[in-house]
Structure formats: C-alpha cells, structure tokens
Amino acid sequence: MIEFHVDRTDSLPAYAQLVKQVREALRLGLLKPGDRLPAVRDVVVSCTVNANTVLKAYRELEHGGLVEARQGSGTFVTGSLGAVEPHDMARLRTGLARWVAEARTAGLEDEDVKALVTAVLAEESAAADRDAHQGAARQAAARQGAKA
Amino acid sequence: MIEFHVDRTDSLPAYAQLVKQVREALRLGLLKPGDRLPAVRDVVVSCTVNANTVLKAYRELEHGGLVEARQGSGTFVTGSLGAVEPHDMARLRTGLARWVAEARTAGLEDEDVKALVTAVLAEESAAADRDAHQGAARQAAARQGAKA
DNA sequence: ACTGGTGTTCTACTAGACCATAACAATTCA
DNA sequence: TGAATTGTTATGGTCTAGTAGAACACCAGT
Numbered sequence: 001m002i003e004f005h006v007d008r009t010d011s012l013p014a015y016a017q018l019v020k021q022v023r024e025a026l027r028l029g030l031l032k033p034g035d036r037l038p039a040v041r042d043v044v045v046s047c048t049v050n051a052n053t054v055l056k057a058y059r060e061l062e063h064g065g066l067v068e069a070r071q072g073s074g075t076f077v078t079g080s081l082g083a084v085e086p087h088d089m090a091r092l093r094t095g096l097a098r099w100v101a102e103a104r105t106a107g108l109e110d111e112d113v114k115a116l117v118t119a120v121l122a123e124e125s126a127a128a129d130r131d132a133h134q135g136a137a138r139q140a141a142a143r144q145g146a147k148a
Numbered sequence: 149m150i151e152f153h154v155d156r157t158d159s160l161p162a163y164a165q166l167v168k169q170v171r172e173a174l175r176l177g178l179l180k181p182g183d184r185l186p187a188v189r190d191v192v193v194s195c196t197v198n199a200n201t202v203l204k205a206y207r208e209l210e211h212g213g214l215v216e217a218r219q220g221s222g223t224f225v226t227g228s229l230g231a232v233e234p235h236d237m238a239r240l241r242t243g244l245a246r247w248v249a250e251a252r253t254a255g256l257e258d259e260d261v262k263a264l265v266t267a268v269l270a271e272e273s274a275a276a277d278r279d280a281h282q283g284a285a286r287q288a289a290a291r292q293g294a295k296a
Numbered sequence: 297a298c299t300g301g302t303g304t305t306c307t308a309c310t311a312g313a314c315c316a317t318a319a320c321a322a323t324t325c326a
Numbered sequence: 327t328g329a330a331t332t333g334t335t336a337t338g339g340t341c342t343a344g345t346a347g348a349a350c351a352c353c354a355g356t
Contacts, residue, residue, distance in 0.1 A: 024263045072353025088254045106236040115172040220323025220335045
C-alpha cells in the first residue's frame, strides 16, 4: 500500500503531487495492477487535504486508465506504466547511477544535475518534435490535420 | 543573450519559469557574470506577459544575489551558480544524452526520466549519509545545509 | 435490513497569479 | 540639454486553480 506525502510549500498542487507519486510508484514497480490505493478518507487524514483534492487526483489517474474506482470497495490499480521491463529498468538505473557519479566527480550538485537533465530533455524534444506534442501545439496540429 | 519561453499550461507560474530558466542557464554556463538579461519590455513582448510578471522574476533573482538591476542600462548577471569546466560539461552532456536516448527506447517519458533521476540522486545521497553516519551525523546535516 | 466503509457530487470560498495602464526615476548618449 | 532606453512603482481589477464542507450514492459483510 503506497503511502502519500504532500508538501504544501511545493508549487505543485497537492492533487498533482498525489498523481505524480502514483505514477512514479507504477513506473518503479512499487505498485502493480490489483493493488489498492489508500481510501480517500485515509489520505484526507494522513495528508491533511480535502476529499475533493484526493478525488481529483484519483479521477485524473482513472481518466488515464491507470486505476479504477469501485464505489464501496476502493480504488484499484488497473493499468501499468511498467511497459518497462524490470531488467531494462535495472540497466537504466545503473547506467544513470554511473553517469551521476561522473557528474559528481566533475563537481555538479543535485541542482546542476537536474538542470542538465532538463536541458537535455528539452533539447531532445525540440529536435525530435515536428508536430503533435501537447497544449498549444495540438491546435496547430489539428489545423493541419496531421496525426500519426 | 538568453531567450525566455513561457508555457502557460505549466503549473509553474510564469515568473517562476523565468527565474528557473535563468538559474539553469547559470548552472549550464550559458550565462555568466557581466551578461545582460533581456530588457523587461522585451520579455513583455516576446513572452506575452506583463511587466510586473517579469519584474517579479528579476526581483527574485536580484534578491538571491544572482543579478543586479541598473536603472537606465539593464539587468546584469552578478553571481554564478555552477563553476564546471566547459569541457567536462560537454562530456557529461553527451553522456547524458546517450543515456536519455536509451531511456526513451525503453519507453520512459520525460517525467519518468526526471523521476528516475530524482530517485537515483536520493538513493545516492542516502548512501552517502549512511557512510557519514559512522560517528558523525552532523556532517550529513552540514551537507544538506550546503545544498540549500 | 442494517451498518460501516467506500467513492461521489454540489456549491462556494480564497489566495495567488496575472493583466492593463500609467506615471515616475535613473542612466546613457548625441 | 534633451531624447531615448531602461528599471520601478502604483493602482485596481479579473480570472482561475485549488481547496473546503456537507450531504449524497453505492457496495459488501453481518
């Protein structure tokens, strides 16, 4: 059973933090189909948030096909982001750890690392991104009628 | 001269995005002391935001001692964040890009990549704390203080 | 059928972010 | 000196996301 934690000082809204935690848990294999998420009221108490806030998070997850809410029983994991083989995940993890160690040797702090990651991701997506992405770009794509 | 871009769909407020971009540019060596930031009015036009919004960002940076605003001339970088050799930075960048490509192949999204990075960083610092825990827990605290 | 757990809906409040506008102040340079 | 460019302050308003409280709806075990 996943345990949520909400940081109110974070600029990320509470509901989004919950969503993020579930997604990460799924990706890392800490949650899998069949598992039950904490009851709405439990999260309300443990994280000191409103039921609507929790619900908003669960709804977003449900809308994404990751969980399924069953009234009277609870909210259960149905989907999986574990499209990543545990083996691949392990390989990626060690590979990243090695790179991080190298970065540390060069004198990079945590924030430096994150900044670099962000930059590389942005650069990569900017290069590989010709059409449909998300947000405003979607409208431009719709106008062109291009969708793979 | 740094070029700003603001994503209104992002949950992060516009002014915070500007701050973040400057900080990251500083860390990556794209900005260095003496460089000038775009004029407030320029950002107003290029990012379609209000002058107050830009000001809020510049003020926050100034408050952090990273830039200095000179009325009549502009806003200039005064501080620095990461002093990494350009050569090392380039090497790390390509290494990371290679790893990211591998992660993409395995099916990871941007957020998943970031999550994994965060996890590895946390795991690594946790390991370092365990080492330092042998007799001197205060060093761990000092390390965390240095991060902030 | 009762009961206690569960998800759900409705309505409304609030704080923060944002914008529009305008005027003001300091610096630079012709 | 005067014009242009820059940052700064101030006012006042709008909008939206996030959140809250209370009541409702459904299900399973007893």
